[in-house]
């Protein structure tokens with residue numbers, strides 16, 4: 751079966767301009783395949799590059815050397831050289847992302863934050879609103895909060911808005927950066943259900959889960975990143991070319 755995503759020989763480093771151009775190499779020669787209806791969980795110690803990999807795949811960080819390809823029925827798309835404007839439609843239609851923290855926009859209600867990915871695709875506003883409310887109710891967000899901007903919500907409440915927003919779009923590829931980190935057991939169980947439902951409709955997921963119980967319940971495979979860890983290469987290279995090294 752053709753994978754939905756392949757990564758081959760990916761390197762990633764950062765140039766710390768505030769530190770005299772210190773080069774921090776994070777990963778090297780990382781390769782993976784991700785198939786539809788599969789949840790691959792990134793494993794490895796803190797700081798090894800799990801979130802960095804998700805940010806590269808979502809286009810937040812530039813990739814270094816290597817190849818990242820998405821496979822569609824009618825062809826393959828290489829993400830390495832994708833122009834900035836193409837990321838917009840890719841995020842709208844193909845790649846969903848539940849980040850660690852909700853990006854709060856003043857005056858935009860929780861309901862609207864969740865509806866937005868559907869509206870961006872031209873969905874009917876009423877239908878989008880009903881689906882947003884269904885997800886917020888499943889995630890036990892009190893109804894009195896639905897019409898309020900999430901800026902003043904607790905960490906767990908904001909994260910549940912974030913999760914509802916990430917899952918509502920039913921993207922074929924979903925990146926999950928510790929979606930259960932600030933949730934209680936009941937809401938962790940809802941997230942596990944949402945992941946199983948996404949799998950059942952064929953979504954491919956790449957995720958980070960520190961909670962072992964959640965990890966065991968959702969992971970089809972683990973990818974330990976130790977195998978792709980760069981040797982400690984931190985060295986001052988103020989005048990070195992930036993090829994293969996990206997800053998955010």
Ligand SMILES: Nc1ncnc2c1ncn2[C@@H]1O[C@H](COP(=O)(O)OP(=O)(O)OP(=O)(O)O)[C@@H](O)[C@H]1O
Pocket residue numbers: 764766774776794795796797798799800801802803998
């Ligand atoms: N924008 C950035 N600029 C410079 N260094 C960065 C940047 N983003 C990440 N790093 C560095 O890259 C390394 C990997 O970070 P990352 O957040 O991917 O780790 P992680 O495996 O997700 O860790 P954790 O489990 O603690 O969340 C760290 O050393 C971090 O300091």
